[in-house]
Amino acid sequence: MRVHVVEDDAGVSDSLALILRNIGHTVISHRDAESLFKGSVPEAPDAVIVDLSLPGIPGAQLVRWLLNLAAPPRVVVITGQSQGFIDHQLRGLVPDGVMRKPLDVDAIARVLPPH
Amino acid sequence: MKDFAPPADALPPPTVSEARLLSVLDTAADGIIVIDEHARILIFNKACERMFGVAASEAVGQNVKLVMPTEYARQHDTYVGSYIRTGVKKIIGIGREVQGRHADGTVFPLELSVGEAATPEGRQFIGILRDLRPRKESEQRLADLQSELVHLARVSAIDEMGAAIAHELNQPLTALMLYLQAIRRAHSRGIDIVTVVGDILDKAANEAERAGHIIQRMRQFVEKRDPERHVRPLDPLIDEAIDLTLLGQRHRIRIDRKTGENLPPVSVDPVQIQQIVVNLVRNAIEAASGMPDPAIEIRTRASDGSVRLEVQDNGPGIAPEALPKLFEAFASSKRRGMGLGLAISRTIAQNHGGDLLVDPGGNGRGACFSLVLPAASMPGEVG
Numbered sequence: 211m212r213v214h215v216v217e218d219d220a221g222v223s224d225s226l227a228l229i230l231r232n233i234g235h236t237v238i239s240h241r242d243a244e245s246l247f248k249g250s251v252p253e254a255p256d257a258v259i260v261d262l263s264l265p266g267i268p269g270a271q272l273v274r275w276l277l278n279l280a281a282p283p284r285v286v287v288i289t290g291q292s293q294g295f296i297d298h299q300l301r302g303l304v305p306d307g308v309m310r311k312p313l314d315v316d317a318i319a320r321v322l323p324p325h
Numbered sequence: 326m327k328d329f330a331p332p333a334d335a336l337p338p339p340t341v342s343e344a345r346l347l348s349v350l351d352t353a354a355d356g357i358i359v360i361d362e363h364a365r366i367l368i369f370n371k372a373c374e375r376m377f378g379v380a381a382s383e384a385v386g387q388n389v390k391l392v393m394p395t396e397y398a399r400q401h402d403t404y405v406g407s408y409i410r411t412g413v414k415k416i417i418g419i420g421r422e423v424q425g426r427h428a429d430g431t432v433f434p435l436e437l438s439v440g441e442a443a444t445p446e447g448r449q450f451i452g453i454l455r456d457l458r459p460r461k462e463s464e465q466r467l468a469d470l471q472s473e474l475v476h477l478a479r480v481s482a483i484d485e486m487g488a489a490i491a492h493e494l495n496q497p498l499t500a501l502m503l504y505l506q507a508i509r510r511a512h513s514r515g516i517d518i519v520t521v522v523g524d525i526l527d528k529a530a531n532e533a534e535r536a537g538h539i540i541q542r543m544r545q546f547v548e549k550r551d552p553e554r555h556v557r558p559l560d561p562l563i564d565e566a567i568d569l570t571l572l573g574q575r576h577r578i579r580i581d582r583k584t585g586e587n588l589p590p591v592s593v594d595p596v597q598i599q600q601i602v603v604n605l606v607r608n609a610i611e612a613a614s615g616m617p618d619p620a621i622e623i624r625t626r627a628s629d630g631s632v633r634l635e636v637q638d639n640g641p642g643i644a645p646e647a648l649p650k651l652f653e654a655f656a657s658s659k660r661r662g663m664g665l666g667l668a669i670s671r672t673i674a675q676n677h678g679g680d681l682l683v684d685p686g687g688n689g690r691g692a693c694f695s696l697v698l699p700a701a702s703m704p705g706e707v708g
Contacts, residue, residue, distance in 0.1 A: 221500035221532050228525065229503045232510055263492070265577065290495030292488050311495040315506040 212236045213322060214252050216243060216272065217261040217288070222311070226259065226288075229315050234324040243267035253281040257306075257322050262289035262299055270299040277303060286321050288313060356435075356454035360389045362447050364405050376456055378428035389452075394426045409448070417441050417450070422457065433458050471672065476549050478669040479600050482607070483547050486572065490543060493572045497536040504529035542569055546596060546603075552676075556592050556701045559632050560584045560625055566602035567623065570610075578610055578619040585626035589700035597673045598698075601681070604666040605636040605694050612640030612692060630700055631679065637693040642686030651683060674698070 213235045217223040220241075227237040235257075240246040242264050252258050258276055262269035269287070276285050289296055290311035300308070307321035350357050351371040359368035369384040377384075377392045384391060390398035404415060420438030427433065434457040442449045483490070504525050511518040518525075546569060567580070591598075606623065613619035622637045643651065652671045671681040679698040686692045 219496045219500075221528070221535065222496050222503075224528065225500040225503035225507070225532075228507045229510075232507050268577075290492040290499070295488075311492075312499040312502045314502060315510060 211322060212238065212252075212256045214238045214240060214246060214256065214258040214283075216240045216246050216258065216264065216269070218242055218265050219261070222261070226313070226318075229318060230322070233315070233319055233322070235322065243269070243272040246272070251279065252276070252283040253279060254283055257284040257286060259286045259288055259322075260305075262287055262291060262296065268299070270303065273300070273303055273305055277305070284322070356452075356456075358389060358392075358452045358454065360450050360452070362405070362409060362449075364389045364402060366391070367449065373454070376427070376454065377425065392425055394424050394432045397424060405450075425454065425456075434461060471676075472552055474665070475597060475600070475669055475673060476547075478604075478665040479596075480547050481665060482600070482603055483543060486570075486607075490539070490572055494536055494539055497532040497539075501529050501532040501536070504532065539572065542572075546599065550596070552594050552597065554592050555595060556590050557595060558590050559588060559593075559598070559634065559698065562593070562595050562598055563602050563623065563625065563634060566599035567606055569599070570603045570606040578613060578621065581620065581622040583622065583624035585624070585632075588625060588627050588632050591632050591677075591698045592701040593677055593698065594673075598677070598696075601670040601673055601696055602634070602636075604670050605634075605696070608666065608694070609636050609638035609640075609692075613638040614640075616640060627700070628697075631697050632700055634696040634698075635693055636696075638691040640686075640691045642688070642690055643683065643692045645685070645687070648683075648685055652681070670696075 213230050215223055215226050215230070215237060217226065217239070218241050223239050223241070227239055230237045238249070240249075243260075244266055246252075246258075260269045260272050260276075264272070269289075273285055273287060276282055284307075285305040286307040286309060287296075287300070287305045288309050288311060291299075296308065296310075309317050309321065347368065347370075350368060353370060353372055356373040356376045357368065357370045358366060358373055360366055366384050366387055366389050369379070369381040371381075373379075373384070373392070374381055379391065388402075390401055393401060408414065408417070416437070417439045418441075420436065423435050423437045424432050425435040436455045436457055438453050440451045440453075442451060508518065508522060508525055542565075564582075567582070571580075606621070609621040610619075613621055616639055618639070620639050622635075624635050624637075626633050626635075652667050667681070674681040674696055677698055679696065682695045682697065684693040684695070
């Protein structure tokens with residue numbers, strides 16, 4: 211599966227890419243929503259991992275845009291913020307998964323299983 | 326130790342008017358001692374008995390050195406002698422802080438004023454004494470309370486930033502965990518990772534270090550320590566404080582930092598000054614956050630004998646009705662926090678011989694807070 215990772219933290223982004231490749235996915239990393247928009251539009255069966263707290267265009271806005279696509283990819287939200295913040299940001303949005311940091315490989319493999 | 330000579334000749338018993346005088350002196354709250362030209366005690370009132378733990382009956386006739394610590398006592402005869410010889414007044418009519426000695430050996434601060442009277446029996450000196458310990462204690466208590474409060478405000482600031490800091494710590498922990506799990510996973514599947522494992526472990530160690538730095542920075546800020554003074558350049562302190570404020574700060578905000586040239590150093594308690602900066606920058610970010618293009622400017626410059634830090638936001642400015650209470654404790658208009666920030670910040674600035682000023686802005690202009698600190702006179706240790 212092709213997985214886009216939109217995460218501005220270099221350490222998180224790099225380690226996430228490593229583990230996703232390890233699971234068997236192809237990884238494309240972006241440091242913000244703007245740089246994802248510059249490439250080709252992700253669509254099913256791709257997956258997009260979005261950090262909720264992005265510089266520039268907020269993560270929640272990117273999630274909304276992705277879910278409204280004609281052929282939406284799988285969307286997985288990652289965040290280190292509080293549950294209150296998550297609920298507030300995601301009002302009305304139902305992504306395919308929400309994972310709170312620190313992340314672990316089993317949780318990732320469950321949401322984005324290797325094929 | 327009592328190396329005082331006994332009175333040369335026994336003093337005559339008091340007359341009726343003298344007895345009346347003594348009873349009046351005994352009602353005085355201050356200690357009163359009357360001595361003659363030879364520094365012999367003539368009158369030692371009740372307050373003195375309590376103050377020095379010596380009975381009047383025992384004190385009268387002895388040299389007044391009885392109630393002085395040894396090093397003072399040694400010089401006292403010289404003082405009295407020199408005054409009688411030269412007439413140059415060192416203490417008479419002036420009053421000053423001296424040390425007294427209780428019979429149990431305790432040395433304590435006294436305020437002493439001395440008057441002089443010419444009597445048929447010769448010159449006499451009247452000393453009025455006030456124990457300064459209660460005043461010193463309350464001054465100390467006030468200083469302790471203030472430093473307690475300053476510390477409390479720092480803890481409160483970190484408390485308010487708690488969620489953001491937890492988030493900031495989560496980043497390196499996430500990365501660390503994923504690096505380790507990647508190795509674990511490859512290992513358990515018998516995948517050969519020899520060529521990359523060193524590289525991954527290095528990255529993992531970097532992330533652990535990053536988490537450590539965040540904790541260190543926080544700890545420096547909240548740890549309780551005695552106030553100190555160091556001669557430092559102001560700008561690096563400010564930059565560190567900005568970093569701390571921006572930990573996990575996810576408001577999308579532009580921060581424009583301008584440093585003045587050839588700024589003289591300042592003599593400061595670094596953590597307390599950073600406390601002011603954290604407070605001002607957080608306030609500025611909050612004030613600007615509702616604007617379409619939130620931005621703050623943080624600049625330093627020298628201005629006649631002082632160094633100025635200005636924190637300017639592009640928010641709506643401060644409402645005129647909020648202005649009078651702006652620097653008052655517990656008068657915050659914010660939902661969070663204790664409303665101590667600006668009150669404490671101004672207190673810290675003033676304790677440094679400086680001040681914290683505000684230009685409230687309004688009518689399309691944001692507020693601007695200025696921290697003014699006197700330039701340090703000596704170019705001292707740096708770093």
